[in-house]
Amino acid sequence: MDFADSPEQAEFRQEVEAFFDQHFPEELKVSDDADPRTEGRSAARGDRADGMKKWRAALVEKGWIAPAWPKEYGGANLSTMEQFILNETIAERGAPRVGVPDVGSTIMVHGTDEQKKEFLPPMVRGETRWCQGYSEPGSGSDLASLQTRAIRDGDDFIVNGQKIWTSGAHVANMIFALVRTDPEAPKHRGITYLLFPMDTPGVSVRPLVQMNDASGFNETFFEDVRVPVRNAVGEINRGWYVGATHLDFERSSIGSAVGQRKMLDTLKDYLVRQRDAGSGITRLGQKDAPRLEFADRYIEANVAKTLSQRVISMQARGLIPNYEASMTKVFATEFNQRIARTATKMLGMYGEVRADKEHDGKYAPMGGRWATMYLSSVSSTIAGGTSEIQRNVIATRGLGLPRG
Numbered sequence: 001m002d003f004a005d006s007p008e009q010a011e012f013r014q015e016v017e018a019f020f021d022q023h024f025p026e027e028l029k030v031s032d033d034a035d036p037r038t039e040g041r042s043a044a045r046g047d048r049a050d051g052m053k054k055w056r057a058a059l060v061e062k063g064w065i066a067p068a069w070p071k072e073y074g075g076a077n078l079s080t081m082e083q084f085i086l087n088e089t090i091a092e093r094g095a096p097r098v099g100v101p102d103v104g105s106t107i108m109v110h111g112t113d114e115q116k117k118e119f120l121p122p123m124v125r126g127e128t129r130w131c132q133g134y135s136e137p138g139s140g141s142d143l144a145s146l147q148t149r150a151i152r153d154g155d156d157f158i159v160n161g162q163k164i165w166t167s168g169a170h171v172a173n174m175i176f177a178l179v180r181t182d183p184e185a186p187k188h189r190g191i192t193y194l195l196f197p198m199d200t201p202g203v204s205v206r207p208l209v210q211m212n213d214a215s216g217f218n219e220t221f222f223e224d225v226r227v228p229v230r231n232a233v234g235e236i237n238r239g240w241y242v243g244a245t246h247l248d249f250e251r252s253s254i255g256s257a258v259g260q261r262k263m264l265d266t267l268k269d270y271l272v273r274q275r276d277a278g279s280g281i282t283r284l285g286q287k288d289a290p291r292l293e294f295a296d297r298y299i300e301a302n303v304a305k306t307l308s309q310r311v312i313s314m315q316a317r318g319l320i321p322n323y324e325a326s327m328t329k330v331f332a333t334e335f336n337q338r339i340a341r342t343a344t345k346m347l348g349m350y351g352e353v354r355a356d357k358e359h360d361g362k363y364a365p366m367g368g369r370w371a372t373m374y375l376s377s378v379s380s381t382i383a384g385g386t387s388e389i390q391r392n393v394i395a396t397r398g399l400g401l402p403r404g
């Protein structure tokens, strides 16, 4: 891979920078200068919501919500490298990522023209919010054992069963679900990938509360849910392979290496400013052990970037990364946990203070983001397939080792 921009890529990078200068709203810029003992984050919640609206509108206008998609579906037809430049700039500017869910990329690969026309443009405009119906109480890592049943009835399927850990189901208006359409077939066959609205009669959602007090995921129940057969993506009974494409997209996009490097830079700048201001907050950060750890995190940021570049260069050549996506996923998510641990150590006792609806954040450095990340990053090595499962993929498909 050539790491330097070609003249065309350099020109595109300038276009992206100019777009940011013109359209990235003030309300979304977060100040890290604030001393946690006196000030909080820069913009109030309402201002940020306004900023997000403006930001999304500017990206939609440009086709940069789904930059690689054809223009007819709301994209901008960008090459893989141009997308990479755009994502890099988004991370470097600390801008929120507004993209399409991985189900969109999956429909783009396996969907019919009618499905693309029906489901993709509303995704780009932010009118649909999707959740993912993979896991079931007895089927997580061994996903192919899933039991949710869909029985054909004329032009419809009738779906019965339960999903679990459905992130965002309580706010989503659409779901994709893997369902069993042929119980007689071997378990990886006989599965179909179905799309349907969350307000279809028979769908109900029960929230699950996590250790960080948020309730991001849910149990989702289906009772005689009628879904048109035309909403199956790919061939009926071949949905396992559609779901696998989806997971490859999800695994390669989890954790942005540039964003992780940016997080370290932001922490480093903060520590330097606090030290210069004579603040006691950074006392621990000046000790040897956390400093050496911090240096390790910088080395790892470069490893993460190289792994991402490998996935991107494969995509640019029209290849679908598989065990390479698993390598990126394992490294990025475990790296996130190490960043959170190192950051909380460097900030001493302050690093453990959170800012949320119950804690005013007066003593929380940088808006309490490290304590929050410390808690929330735990789950990232489970979501989208656990680290053990990713290592199995790398061992068998990447290294050709025999299955256990």
Ligand SMILES: Cc1cc2nc3c(=O)[nH]c(=O)nc-3n(C[C@H](O)[C@H](O)[C@H](O)COP(=O)(O)OP(=O)(O)OC[C@H]3O[C@@H](n4cnc5c(N)ncnc54)[C@H](O)[C@@H]3O)c2cc1C
Residues within 6 Å of the ligand: 131, 132, 133, 134, 135, 136, 137, 138, 139, 140, 141, 142, 163, 164, 165, 166, 167, 168, 217, 379, 380, 382, 383, 384, 385, 386, 387, 388, 389, 392
């Ligand atoms: C934050 C978060 C968000 C999620 N969002 C969604 C969502 O939106 N939709 C959805 O469908 N699911 C979602 N999930 C569920 C997630 O996909 C599953 O939790 C995950 O696949 C693991 O399944 P499990 O929890 O049933 O654990 P299990 O499969 O029961 O695994 C338990 C333990 O055994 C290990 N193990 C299992 N099999 C093997 C093996 N063959 N070799 C070695 N070790 C093994 C696992 O690594 C794990 O440590 C989410 C999970 C999290 C944490």
